[in-house]
Amino acid sequence: VVIEARDGTSEVVHLARTELSHLEERAARLAREKAHLQLLIRLMGTLGAAQGLDEVIEALLRNVLDAVGGTNVVLCYFVDEELHYADVLGLRRRLSRVEDELVKAALERREPVEREHAFSDTKMLGSPLECGAGGAYTSALPLVAGADLIGVIKLENLHVAMRSLCFQLHPFFDYAASVLKNEVLGRTRLKRAFDEVSTANVRLEAEIGVRLRTEVALQAARDELERRVRERTEELQTANKRLLVELAERRRAEAALRESSEEIRDLYDRAPCGYHSLDRRGVIVQMNDTELAWLGYAREDVVGKLHFTDLLTPPSARAFEESFPQFRVRGWVRDVELELARKDGSRLPVLLSATAVTDADGNYVMSRSTLYDISLRKKAAEAEHLLSTIVESSEDAILAKDLDGVILTWNQGAARLYGYSAEEAIGRNVGMLIPPEQPDELARLLSSLGRGERLEHYTAERIRKDGTRLFVSITMSPIRDEAGRVIRASSIARDITDRKRAEDAMRAAKEAAEDVARAKSRFLDIAAHELRTPTTVFSAVLQLAQRQLESGKAVDTAMLYRLRRNADRLSRLVVELLDVSRLERGTMVPRMKRADVVALVSDCVEDHRALAPGRPLVTTLPGGPVEVEMDPVRIQQALSSLIDNALRYSPPESPIEIGVEPSPGRVRVSVRDRGPGISEALRAELFRPLSRGASDLEERSSGLGLGLYLCRGIVELHGGTVGVTSEPGAGSTFWFELPRREEDAR
Amino acid sequence: MTSAGSTHRAGKRVLVVEDDPDILLTVKELLELEGYAVDCAENGAVALERIREHGTPHLILLDMKMPVMNGWQFAAELHGRYDALSPVVVMTAAGDAARRAKDVGAAGWVGKPFDLDDLLAKVRAHENA
Numbered sequence: 001v002v003i004e005a006r007d008g009t010s011e012v013v014h015l016a017r018t019e020l021s022h023l024e025e026r027a028a029r030l031a032r033e034k035a036h037l038q039l040l041i042r043l044m045g046t047l048g049a050a051q052g053l054d055e056v057i058e059a060l061l062r063n064v065l066d067a068v069g070g071t072n073v074v075l076c077y078f079v080d081e082e083l084h085y086a087d088v089l090g091l092r093r094r095l096s097r098v099e100d101e102l103v104k105a106a107l108e109r110r111e112p113v114e115r116e117h118a119f120s121d122t123k124m125l126g127s128p129l130e131c132g133a134g135g136a137y138t139s140a141l142p143l144v145a146g147a148d149l150i151g152v153i154k155l156e157n158l159h160v161a162m163r164s165l166c167f168q169l170h171p172f173f174d175y176a177a178s179v180l181k182n183e184v185l186g187r188t189r190l191k192r193a194f195d196e197v198s199t200a201n202v203r204l205e206a207e208i209g210v211r212l213r214t215e216v217a218l219q220a221a222r223d224e225l226e227r228r229v230r231e232r233t234e235e236l237q238t239a240n241k242r243l244l245v246e247l248a249e250r251r252r253a254e255a256a257l258r259e260s261s262e263e264i265r266d267l268y269d270r271a272p273c274g275y276h277s278l279d280r281r282g283v284i285v286q287m288n289d290t291e292l293a294w295l296g297y298a299r300e301d302v303v304g305k306l307h308f309t310d311l312l313t314p315p316s317a318r319a320f321e322e323s324f325p326q327f328r329v330r331g332w333v334r335d336v337e338l339e340l341a342r343k344d345g346s347r348l349p350v351l352l353s354a355t356a357v358t359d360a361d362g363n364y365v366m367s368r369s370t371l372y373d374i375s376l377r378k379k380a381a382e383a384e385h386l387l388s389t390i391v392e393s394s395e396d397a398i399l400a401k402d403l404d405g406v407i408l409t410w411n412q413g414a415a416r417l418y419g420y421s422a423e424e425a426i427g428r429n430v431g432m433l434i435p436p437e438q439p440d441e442l443a444r445l446l447s448s449l450g451r452g453e454r455l456e457h458y459t460a461e462r463i464r465k466d467g468t469r470l471f472v473s474i475t476m477s478p479i480r481d482e483a484g485r486v487i488r489a490s491s492i493a494r495d496i497t498d499r500k501r502a503e504d505a506m507r508a509a510k511e512a513a514e515d516v517a518r519a520k521s522r523f524l525d526i527a528a529h530e531l532r533t534p535t536t537v538f539s540a541v542l543q544l545a546q547r548q549l550e551s552g553k554a555v556d557t558a559m560l561y562r563l564r565r566n567a568d569r570l571s572r573l574v575v576e577l578l579d580v581s582r583l584e585r586g587t588m589v590p591r592m593k594r595a596d597v598v599a600l601v602s603d604c605v606e607d608h609r610a611l612a613p614g615r616p617l618v619t620t621l622p623g624g625p626v627e628v629e630m631d632p633v634r635i636q637q638a639l640s641s642l643i644d645n646a647l648r649y650s651p652p653e654s655p656i657e658i659g660v661e662p663s664p665g666r667v668r669v670s671v672r673d674r675g676p677g678i679s680e681a682l683r684a685e686l687f688r689p690l691s692r693g694a695s696d697l698e699e700r701s702s703g704l705g706l707g708l709y710l711c712r713g714i715v716e717l718h719g720g721t722v723g724v725t726s727e728p729g730a731g732s733t734f735w736f737e738l739p740r741r742e743e744d745a746r
Numbered sequence: 747m748t749s750a751g752s753t754h755r756a757g758k759r760v761l762v763v764e765d766d767p768d769i770l771l772t773v774k775e776l777l778e779l780e781g782y783a784v785d786c787a788e789n790g791a792v793a794l795e796r797i798r799e800h801g802t803p804h805l806i807l808l809d810m811k812m813p814v815m816n817g818w819q820f821a822a823e824l825h826g827r828y829d830a831l832s833p834v835v836v837m838t839a840a841g842d843a844a845r846r847a848k849d850v851g852a853a854g855w856v857g858k859p860f861d862l863d864d865l866l867a868k869v870r871a872h873e874n875a
Contacts, residue, residue: 529811532839533766536859540772543862547779562768 036168039067043172048224053079053183060153060176061088068166070138070158076103077143077151079184084151106140106152114139116160135160141170143177146203150177150184178204182232201233274350274371277357280364282308282324291371296343313339313347328364331356337374349378397472397493400479403450405429405442408488417472417495419465430491433462435469449478449489459496471500526705530573534566579637580706583713590631590717597626597635597667597738601660604639612647620659626667628738634714635738641707642671642734650675650731662740666720670735677728687712687722711736758873759783761803763793763820764837765812769858773807776862777869789813790820797824802831805873807865810838810846821850833872837865 043063050059061073065088073088076095083095098104105113116137136157143150153173158166181200268275274291276284284302292299295311302311309317316338327333332355340348354369391398397414401407406429410422418425418433431442441460448455455476462472472493478486541562545555582588598621605617639658646656650673657672678686687708712722715736726732760782764770767788774784785800787793789812797803806824810817821834833853837860838846847855853872856865 529839532858533769536839537766537768537772539859540769540776540862544772544776544779547776547862551779559772562771566768 036165039165040169040172043067043169044175045224047172047176047179048228050179053180056179056183057086060180061086064088064153064155064169067169068155068158068162070155070162072154072156074100074103074154074156075151076100076107076154077180077184078149100140100154102138102140103152103154106142106154107149110142110144110149112139112141117157137163139166141173143173143180145174145177145181146200146207148181148200150181174207178207201236204229205233273373274369276308276369276371277366278308278324278369279366280328282320284308284311285366294342294348294373295340311340313341315339316341327354327367328356331358338371340371349374394492395494397495398490399425399430399493400488400490401430402488403446403486405431405446414493417464417470417493418462424465435461435463445476446489449476450486452478452480452486454478459500462493470495470497472496527573527577531570534570534573537566538563576706576710579710579713583710588634588713588717590634590714592629592631592718594627595630595632597628597630597662597669598622598660599625600632600636601639601658601669604636604643605658608640608643608647615647615653616655617643618655618657620657622660622662626660626662626740628667628740630718630738631714635718638711638714638736639669639671641711642736645707645734646671646673646675646732649673664740666737666740668735668737670733672731672733674731677730678724678726678732679728683724683726686724708734757783758805759785759800759803760805760807760869760873761785761787761793761796761832762807763787763790763812763817764807764809765789766809769809773865776865780866782869790815790817790823793820794823794827797828797832802828804832805869806832806834807869808834808836808850808852810836810850817846818850821852825851831874833874835868835872 046063047056047059050056057075057077061075065073075086076098077084077086083098085091085093085095098107102113102115114137116135118135137160138154138156139158140152140154142152153176155166185200269289271288271290274288274294276287276291279285283304284306285304287299287302289299292302295302297306297311309320312320319336320338323333323336332353334353336352338350338352340350342348350371351374352369352371354367357365357368359365391411392413394411394413395416397417398409398411399407399414400409406427407425410420410425414425415421420428420432429442434441438461445455455474458474458476460472460474462470464470473496474491474493476489476491479488479490481487541559545559548555579588601619601621605619609615609617643656643658650656654674657670659668659670659672661668661670708722715722715738718738720736720738722734722736724732724734758781760777762770762773762777762784764773764786765788770786770788774786777784785796785803787796791814793806793808794815808817808820815823817836817838824832824834834850836843836847836850836852836855837858838855839858843855843857846852854868856868
């Protein structure tokens with residue numbers, strides 16, 4: 001026997017025949033075992049390379065058939081406790097129950113079961129050459145991984161010669177069971193798989209450990225297997241750990257989320273403002289308790305059922321419909337005033353602000369709207385509006401000013417009263433309204449306001465923008481801040497100019513009446529004095545005459561003239577008083593007749609010449625008569641009083657000029673003296689009775705001072721007028737004019 | 747009585763100030779009948795003139811209501827210039843004669859119309875010696 005070594009050398013060994021045959025047999029056995037092992041490794045490699053359950057099953061069936069032959073290889077396996085059928089012919093189905101007796105027995109017993117039978121009744125698929133003349137058998141092998149029964153593999157119609165080979169393949173079937181188990185587990189629900197796999201791992205490791213000790217020949221395969229299993233295990237463990245961590249985190253996160261969302265929910269529901277969200281149609285998708293309480297609805301009546309416009313008053317609903325599409329596009333809206341319509345029909349004004357919630361692509365999802373109850377603010381605003389309307393519509397001037405007098409507010413009434421518009425007045429000082437002759441009035445008012453005093457119905461004079469003056473009744477009140485300090489003042493002023501005028505007129509009338517009363521009293525004094533003068537003369541002259549007569553002296557005729565003169569004077573006084581009385585009562589009736597003014601004047605002048613000899617009375621008369629309708633006695637009386645006055649109030653020997661001037665419609669009679677003249681102020685008083693002017697006259701002369709008053713009264717009864725022109729130092733001209741008819745002029 | 751008075755009153759001078767000429771004349775005649783020397787003035791200004799001309803009289807009979815210068819003005823002037831050397835008797839028609847007399851610092855008063863005996867009694871009572 002030549003043995004060739006690996007290094008190429010050879011040696012020749014001499015062996016006995018039996019020894020040779022023994023060695024040859026041993027070599028054949030070794031070669032067989034080697035082939036078996038190689039087959040085993042190949043089978044396991046093929047199976048290990050397969051991916052997924054279907055591929056693993058296919059590879060298992062095919063390789064087993066290739067290795068051991070037979071007519072069919074069937075695999076019955078469990079997935080989620082359901083039994084599945086697969087064979088090498090490609091048939092795949094679920095089994096509702098196991099019909100095959102052999103498979104059933106293997107499943108029940110969990111050990112190989114086989115039945116021998118003749119080849120004749122089988123279809124030969126394997127190679128008959130090696131099989132010899134022996135019979136066939138069918139074997140059902142349970143596939144067990146650890147403690148789990150994965151399924152049963154049934155090898156049909158194997159040649160009996162294949163028995164030892166089959167026996168050699170048991171480790172492969174164990175391996176296949178494990179691979180199959182993995183794949184089957186890959187098909188089951190993830191969570192359960194993880195749980196099972198985690199426990200299976202342990203068992204698998206133990207199994208592998210056993211196998212490592214027992215199956216030396218499977219070293220390479222086992223290494224490979226170990227590596228894969230380790231990898232898988234690590235993956236699974238990592239996944240498992242990650243899953244556990246994730247689960248814990250998720251549970252924690254969920255708890256935190258639940259907690260915070262409860263908090264947010266609570267905040268959302270109990271916020272002091274209304275919250276709601278609207279979908280793109282405007283339908284309410286959520287609403288907080290506050291807003292629901294405002295509206296008086298239950299959540300289930302609103303959410304998903306009502307459109308927001310159902311909760312608004314019609315005008316607000318229209319406004320909302322108009323602005324909602326824009327809101328969806330723009331994405332926000334701020335401080336929109338709307339009016340909610342409550343379930344009970346009442347209204348609630350709100351201020352709405354909203355932002356749109358959008359998805360990742362920017363599409364509108366829903367609104368997030370916040371509503372504030374502004375009913376109090378509205379009420380306050382309404383009250384303020386009402387107040388300001390009252391202030392604005394007041395006829396009174398209402399204004400506020402600070403303690404320097406700077407105007408802060410100015411109503412319409414103030415504008416009307418003072419003529420300054422609010423724009424013109426605000427910011428200026430109220431001093432502009434105060435007359436310049438009262439410079440300290442403002443300071444006085446402001447300081448008393450500063451002390452917190454209130455001024456009521458204070459009457460003051462003010463100046464309008466146009467410079468005219470008015471009288472106002474002012475009530476001023478200090479305005480305090482929260483700390484009670486006076487910071488400004490309000491002022492309400494009412495125009496009392498008319499009232500003031502009426503009061504002034506009344507006061508003037510009263511003063512005039514008092515003047516009249518005083519004048520009357522003075523007149524009575526004067527009258528008494530005037531009456532007493534002649535009576536004093538009577539009394540004194542008569543007593544003197546008596547004394548003279550008693551002492552034997554004669555009584556002088558001059559004394560008698562004196563008596564006569566005073567008797568005339570007394571009589572004139574009485575007539576004068578009676579005439580004044582008639583004039584005052586309106587009972588003086590002129591006795592009108594047609595008479596010549598020129599003749600009347602001539603006669604009157606002659607009378608005065610006789611009474612005042614030596615005074616030059618110069619007349620300027622027209623050539624012919626001037627006839628008018630008159631009471632000649634009264635007119636002569638009037639003219640006489642003018643001539644008397646002229647004589648009395650001009651120097652002795654100075655001439656008096658008396659003239660008659662006819663003109664169309666009238667005739668003027670004038671008396672000019674060369675006296676001191678009369679001041680303008682006195683001139684106005686001359687013709688008035690019982691006037692203050694009379695007191696000045698009274699000091700100048702005796703007499704009642706009623707001559708001119710009577711003169712005017714008489715002339716006016718004739719429809720005429722009286723007057724005086726005078727220059728101080730150059731004398732005076734008193735005149736009267738009487739009306740004349742046209743035919744009189746011809 | 748009257749005849750006795752004419753000698754008794756010799757040398758006494760009275761100034762009568764009165765605006766009514768008839769009263770003035772009558773009072774003048776009465777006083778002359780009684781033996782007084784009489785100065786006449788129709789108003790206060792003339793009266794002051796007379797005093798300047800003839801010196802202060804033993805008595806002044808003074809009417810109050812007069813033009814140009816009335817009794818009050820005259821009395822003020824008189825007191826200012828002559829230290830009230832002459833007593834004044836006021837003649838007045840007014841009801842409040844006593845008050846008026848006091849106002850001008852007069853020694854006495856007579857009301858108008860007056861009793862001549864009463865007038866003479868006042869003159870005698872108040873005239874300076």
